[in-house]
Amino acid sequence: MTVGTAGDPVDRSRTVGAVGERRLIVELTRAATADDPSTTADAHDIVIGSGDDAAVIDTAGPAVISTDTAVQGRHFRLDWSDARTVGARAVVQSAADIAAMGGRTTGIVVSIACPSDTTVGTVLDLNAGIVAAAHGLGGRVLGGDLVDADQVVLTVTTLGALDGAEPIVVGGARPGDVLAVTGNMLGASAAGLALLIDAERRGDVELLRRHARLVDAHLLPAPDLGQGPIAARAGAHAMTDISDGLVEELITMAAASGTRLAITSDRIPVGDEIRSAAAALDTDLRDWTVAGGEDHELLAAFPPHAVPSGWTRIGEVLEGTGVLVDGRPAGGLRGWQSFGG
Amino acid sequence: MTVGTAGDPVDRSRTVGAVGERRLIVELTRAATADDPSTTADAHDIVIGSGDDAAVIDTAGPAVISTDTAVQGRHFRLDWSDARTVGARAVVQSAADIAAMGGRTTGIVVSIACPSDTTVGTVLDLNAGIVAAAHGLGGRVLGGDLVDADQVVLTVTTLGALDGAEPIVVGGARPGDVLAVTGNMLGASAAGLALLIDAERRGDVELLRRHARLVDAHLLPAPDLGQGPIAARAGAHAMTDISDGLVEELITMAAASGTRLAITSDRIPVGDEIRSAAAALDTDLRDWTVAGGEDHELLAAFPPHAVPSGWTRIGEVLEGTGVLVDGRPAGGLRGWQSFGG
Numbered sequence: 001m002t003v004g005t006a007g008d009p010v011d012r013s014r015t016v017g018a019v020g021e022r023r024l025i026v027e028l029t030r031a032a033t034a035d036d037p038s039t040t041a042d043a044h045d046i047v048i049g050s051g052d053d054a055a056v057i058d059t060a061g062p063a064v065i066s067t068d069t070a071v072q073g074r075h076f077r078l079d080w081s082d083a084r085t086v087g088a089r090a091v092v093q094s095a096a097d098i099a100a101m102g103g104r105t106t107g108i109v110v111s112i113a114c115p116s117d118t119t120v121g122t123v124l125d126l127n128a129g130i131v132a133a134a135h136g137l138g139g140r141v142l143g144g145d146l147v148d149a150d151q152v153v154l155t156v157t158t159l160g161a162l163d164g165a166e167p168i169v170v171g172g173a174r175p176g177d178v179l180a181v182t183g184n185m186l187g188a189s190a191a192g193l194a195l196l197i198d199a200e201r202r203g204d205v206e207l208l209r210r211h212a213r214l215v216d217a218h219l220l221p222a223p224d225l226g227q228g229p230i231a232a233r234a235g236a237h238a239m240t241d242i243s244d245g246l247v248e249e250l251i252t253m254a255a256a257s258g259t260r261l262a263i264t265s266d267r268i269p270v271g272d273e274i275r276s277a278a279a280a281l282d283t284d285l286r287d288w289t290v291a292g293g294e295d296h297e298l299l300a301a302f303p304p305h306a307v308p309s310g311w312t313r314i315g316e317v318l319e320g321t322g323v324l325v326d327g328r329p330a331g332g333l334r335g336w337q338s339f340g341g
Numbered sequence: 342m343t344v345g346t347a348g349d350p351v352d353r354s355r356t357v358g359a360v361g362e363r364r365l366i367v368e369l370t371r372a373a374t375a376d377d378p379s380t381t382a383d384a385h386d387i388v389i390g391s392g393d394d395a396a397v398i399d400t401a402g403p404a405v406i407s408t409d410t411a412v413q414g415r416h417f418r419l420d421w422s423d424a425r426t427v428g429a430r431a432v433v434q435s436a437a438d439i440a441a442m443g444g445r446t447t448g449i450v451v452s453i454a455c456p457s458d459t460t461v462g463t464v465l466d467l468n469a470g471i472v473a474a475a476h477g478l479g480g481r482v483l484g485g486d487l488v489d490a491d492q493v494v495l496t497v498t499t500l501g502a503l504d505g506a507e508p509i510v511v512g513g514a515r516p517g518d519v520l521a522v523t524g525n526m527l528g529a530s531a532a533g534l535a536l537l538i539d540a541e542r543r544g545d546v547e548l549l550r551r552h553a554r555l556v557d558a559h560l561l562p563a564p565d566l567g568q569g570p571i572a573a574r575a576g577a578h579a580m581t582d583i584s585d586g587l588v589e590e591l592i593t594m595a596a597a598s599g600t601r602l603a604i605t606s607d608r609i610p611v612g613d614e615i616r617s618a619a620a621a622l623d624t625d626l627r628d629w630t631v632a633g634g635e636d637h638e639l640l641a642a643f644p645p646h647a648v649p650s651g652w653t654r655i656g657e658v659l660e661g662t663g664v665l666v667d668g669r670p671a672g673g674l675r676g677w678q679s680f681g682g
Contacts, residue, residue: 053441054407066395067450100394109408155496
């Protein structure tokens with residue numbers, strides 16, 4: 001990380017290449033620290049923030065750490081999302097992994113790689129989204145890196161605290177446990193993506209407009225990540241976030257736990273908007289709710305009487321191996337596809 | 342982060358796209374944990390390593406964190422370096438920021454973005470270099486991400502421990518302090534790069550062969566990062582690593598400290614090999630020693646009698662502002678260039 005020299009506010013319409021990395025890092029640091037909640041609450045978490053070789057943070061106990069990368073054209077499109085949303089999404093995606101261990105996000109570091117002809121405004125907006133999302137989770141932006149690349153690549157590394165709780169691993173499910181998920185619109189991200197693709201293919205945005213909440217859920221998932229620490233305190237045995245699709249996460253949890261997991265797809269909290277979109281696009285709802293990913297809601301195995309409010313029971317942990325969806329085995333790494341085929 | 346399913350060892354000649362992210366992550370996790378020193382010493386540092394949503398690490402005190410990104414074609418070339426060296430270099434670059442705070446590297450997380458037609462062998466070699474470098478620093482690979490992108494982009498985030506010492510910021514230099522650096526071949530990385538460019542331009546590798554140590558120093562700098570904690574215990578007032586060139590770091594330290602820094606370029610530890618290369622390429626030695634970056638050696642300000650062995654005194658901290666090299670002011674963000682011009 002690099003320290004820059006302060007100066008005049010920078011022109012948003014200029015390019016990163018013209019303004020230079022050092023100058024821009026000054027602006028990013030200013031934005032990250034200007035509205036930093038550490039000046040009021042929990043200031044003891046942060047010892048040194050942006051602006052030195054490295055940041056120092058006191059997590060007062062074991063630190064949880066995870067890193068996630070979002071690549072332009074693969075994970076996001078700047079013609080579908082504004083840069084602020086892209087930045088915020090990258091934080092949510094990384095912080096969900098912290099929540100999935102039962103952790104509370106305390107700080108993030110971010111690497112922004114972008115072409116030198118990217119406008120300063122785009123980088124400032126990416127950063128603003130990152131900062132806002134970190135603050136929204138109760139964390140801070142601790143520092144970062146800014147480099148030249150052929151496409152925008154955002155890497156967010158999130159640190160979290162366990163506040164005395166034991167970390168919840170994915171492999172701790174026990175026969176007799178109940179499976180539950182957070183959220184009330186599982187599959188919304190996959191539905192939103194399908195709507196965006198459909199609108200682009202047909203050149204008709206009417207369906208998009210009618211299902212704006214699903215599109216929004218794809219562009220910026222908003223899982224209640226505070227449920228991670230709540231689940232840990234409630235005694236969850238296993239937990240993960242739903243990034244690759246529910247069935248993929250179930251397969252991972254079953255294999256890691258040495259158990260069989262059975263869910264009933266009707267119990268998955270969905271909502272009318274997804275049903276309406278599935279009908280409009282003539283899609284099997286389960287393609288989104290069971291196979292679709294990137295909602296970043298949490299999936300956990302709890303002792304039967306320990307499921308906290310805010311969670312929906314969708315199944316059980318059994319003796320055996322593998323995953324059952326509505327009584328039928330879901331197999332392989334591409335579980336839903338082979339299940340559906 | 343994602344958990345995969347174990348299986349047969351993977352064919353190194355296949356592409357990442359053909360093998361798939363999940364399968365490859367299994368191999369990377371295996372490689373990162375197979376030879377993990379945490380099974381013997383300092384096992385208490387790591388609570389949960391690769392293979393869950395996030396890693397948990399107990400730094401027993403404040404954690405130091407920094408992130409650095411290396412982009413193919415900008416920061417490295419796979420025709421100049423083997424992938425193992427590229428991986429190791431990314432770790433050294435990030436860990437140097439931890440050392441510059443007085444920290445000891447405890448763990449890293451890594452994001453590897455690469456085109457889907459990258460061979461598995463290349464990714465395994467990148468990973469092997471990352472793992473070896475982390476272990477060489479006494480740290481471990483805690484986890485990571487693997488994504489598809491147009492070019493190879495490596496982001497290494499390093500965590501460190503302060504072991505009870507106060508973090509050493511860049512802005513703590515005080516008038517009366519002595520400036521000192523680690524290493525005995527400052528400018529070697531810049532010299533090695535100049536030799537590589539020269540060899541490519543002239544199609545003649547003879548100079549490269551005669552200065553192999555300089556080329557090696559560019560491809561994989563090997564600063565003694567253990568000097569960071571040593572400097573902290575010795576009472577250093579300010580410290581940074583030399584990533585952007587000595588004069589840039591001096592300008593940063595002077596501005597952040599509110600002091601004037603004066604160095605004598607003759608005192609910079611260089612060695613005969615750099616002198617020989619400078620003569621061969623008809624280059625002013627100071628273009629490499631004063632302006633050249635990426636050695637990742639450490640620069641610190643110490644009280645006069647506190648300079649530890651292994652450090653070379655190159656100057657003094659004075660009242661005032663700005664930087665003097667051999668008595669002449671070095672100005673601007675492109676200090677050496679404007680100084681030399």
